Amino acid sequence: MSRHIALVLDGILRDTLTGLPDDDGKALYNALVNNYRVTILADHDKSFTTSWLTREGFHRHANVTYNPTPDIDRLQQIRTLRATGALDLVVIGDPSLAHPLFSIGQSHLLWINPRAYTPLPPAPQWAELVAAIEADHDRALAHLPDEIEDS
Numbered sequence: 215m216s217r218h219i220a221l222v223l224d225g226i227l228r229d230t231l232t233g234l235p236d237d238d239g240k241a242l243y244n245a246l247v248n249n250y251r252v253t254i255l256a257d258h259d260k261s262f263t264t265s266w267l268t269r270e271g272f273h274r275h276a277n278v279t280y281n282p283t284p285d286i287d288r289l290q291q292i293r294t295l296r297a298t299g300a301l302d303l304v305v306i307g308d309p310s311l312a313h314p315l316f317s318i319g320q321s322h323l324l325w326i327n328p329r330a331y332t333p334l335p336p337a338p339q340w341a342e343l344v345a346a347i348e349a350d351h352d353r354a355l356a357h358l359p360d361e362i363e364d365s
């Protein structure tokens with residue numbers, strides 16, 4: 215019997231900003247379906263998900279688990295899938311799921327594609343922070359009445 219892997223659709227196979235397939239996610243999908251039984255974890259209804267997967271060439275997985283209800287979270291979706299049989303690995307794109315999955319003893323792979331995330335601005339240098347604080351202080355003092363400044 216082949217090992218069972220669950221793979222999240224949005225954020226791994228499908229770019230959440232554009233709705234287009236992610237090239238790296240597609241390469242990961244193709245590598246996994248050649249060797250494992252793959253279940254897709256979807257957040258949309260069956261008609262949308264089935265249509266998108268077919269149109270974009272994702273058709274070699276074993277099945278799809280749908281989660282169109284916003285009040286059921288991803289962790290519950292994974293727990294439900296685990297209840298139906300062995301689940302060897304879950305591929306997720308949400309770092310906030312890493313600890314909960316670890317807590318329930320579920321092996322997982324955190325897949326982060328840097329192209330899907332907006333880069334953080336560089337942190338300011340210490341001198342820039344000091345200058346900004348001093349400028350704010352000077353502006354605040356400029357608006358105080360003279361008798362408060364002298365005390």
